[in-house]
Amino acid sequence: MGSVTILVGTTKGAFLLDGNEDRTKFKVRGPFCGGWPINHVVGDSDTGTIWAGGGGDWFGAGVWRSEDGGDTWTLSKLTKGQMDDWAANDPDFAQMIGWEPTEPPFGDEFSQVWSVGYAHGTVYAGTKPANLLASSDNGATWARVDGLTDHPSRPDWHGGAAGLVLHTIVSDPTDPAKMWIGISAAGVFGTEDGGKTWDRRNRLSNAEACQHHDHPAAPRDGETGHCVHNMVQAPGGDVLYQQNHHGVYRSADGGRSWDDVTEGLPSTFGFPIAVHPRDPQTVWTLPLNGDTQGRFPPDAKAAVWKSSDGGQSWAAKREGLPQEACFFTVLRQAMANDRAEPAGVYFGTNTGSVFVSPDEGETWIEAARHLPTVLAVEVLERS
DSSP states (O other), rough: EEEEEEEEEEETTEEEEEEEESSSSSEEEEEGGGGOOEEEEEEOOTTEEEEEEEEETTTEEEEEEESTTTOOOOOOSSSSOHHHHHHHHHHHHHHTOOOOOOTTTTTOSSSSSEEEEEEETEEEEEEEEEOOOSSSSSTTSSSHHHHHHHHTTTTGOOBTBBEEEEEEEOOOOOOOTEEEEEETTTTOOOOOOOEEEEOOBBBSGGGGGGOOOSSTTTOBBBBOOOOOOEEEEEETTSOOOEEEETEEEEESSSSSSSSEETTTTSSSSSEEEESSSOTTOOOOEEEEEOOTTSSSOEEEEEOEEEESSSSSSOOOOOSSSSOOSSOOOOOOOOEOOOOOSSSOOEEETTEEEEEEEETTSSSHHHHHHHEEEEEEEEEEEOO
C-alpha cells in the first residue's frame, strides 16, 4: 500500500495525521484553515488536493483548499459572518486580522459548510441550513444545486438538534449521475440525473417495523425516522447503510426501501457508520448509550460493532479501546475506512483522540490524543 493521511476536522481547524506504511504510527500536522471550525475534510487520491468545509456565525461559511499536501491553503468564502460586520465598522480590527472588503457569493444565506465531497471532477458542499452546492473548478467558485434546494418537500423539512444540516454526500463511484444525500431531519434524497431531480427515499421495506416505538425520532408511517445521522454506499451496487437517530438501516435498492438491522446492537442511537471497500456485507458502527442518557459508549466501555453479514448479526470489537470510565462521543462524520488490504478503520472522539484499526476493526491503537474536539475523520490514500 502507499501512504495514508488521516484528514481530521476539529473545532479549531483541520489537522493531518501522516501514517507509516503499516498504519501503526502517525505524525500530527496542523492546525490549518485559520483556526476555523472544520466540519468535514476530504481529499482526492489522484491529485492529493484536500478540501475542508466549515465556519460558523463568527467566520461565515467557506471551503478551504490545499493543493500541496496541506502546506498552504486557499479559502473560498461563501457567506459573511459577524467578523465581517465588525471589521467593516472598525478599521483597526480590520487591519489586525488582515481583512479586505469582499461580497461573498451567498451573502448571509447559510452559516456553515457541514460536508464536502469530491467525485467525477466536481466538488460538492452541504450547508446549514440545508443546501447542496457544486463546484466545477476545484472549489474556487460555487453554484447551488437548485433541484434539491427547490424540492417540493422543502417546506416540510425540520431541523434536528444541530439545525437543518446537509451532512452526508454520497456519490456513486461508477455513475456520475447518481448521488445520495442525508439531511437532518429531512431524511435521505437520491438523484439519478446529476442533481436535476431528487427522490425522497425513506420508505421502510416492512411497515410493521414502525410498531412498538415511542421515541420521537422512531420510524413511523411506513418510513424510517427522518433524522438520518450518516450514510455510506457499499461497493458494487445500490446497497446503502445508514445510522439513524433511532437505529441502523440497510437498503438493497439505492434507498427506495430500508430494512431495520439494529437487532444485536446495544442501543438504537449512534452517529457514524462505515462499510468495507470490497465486501458489501461488512460494516462498522459505534453505538452510544442514547440521545438523552449522555451520548457515550454503553456501560462507559468503548466498542466498535462489526457485522460481516450485512447487519444480520453484530460483534463488539474492544481490543485497544478504553474499557473503563469512557465517556466520549463519536460524531456523525468522525468515522472512515481506507481501501488497503486488510482495510483500515478510523474514528475520532469529542475528547480529541483518533483511533486506528489496521486490521478491519479487530484491534485498535490510539493514533493521536489531545486534539480539539474531533468533528470529522476521512482518509487520503496516495500510491
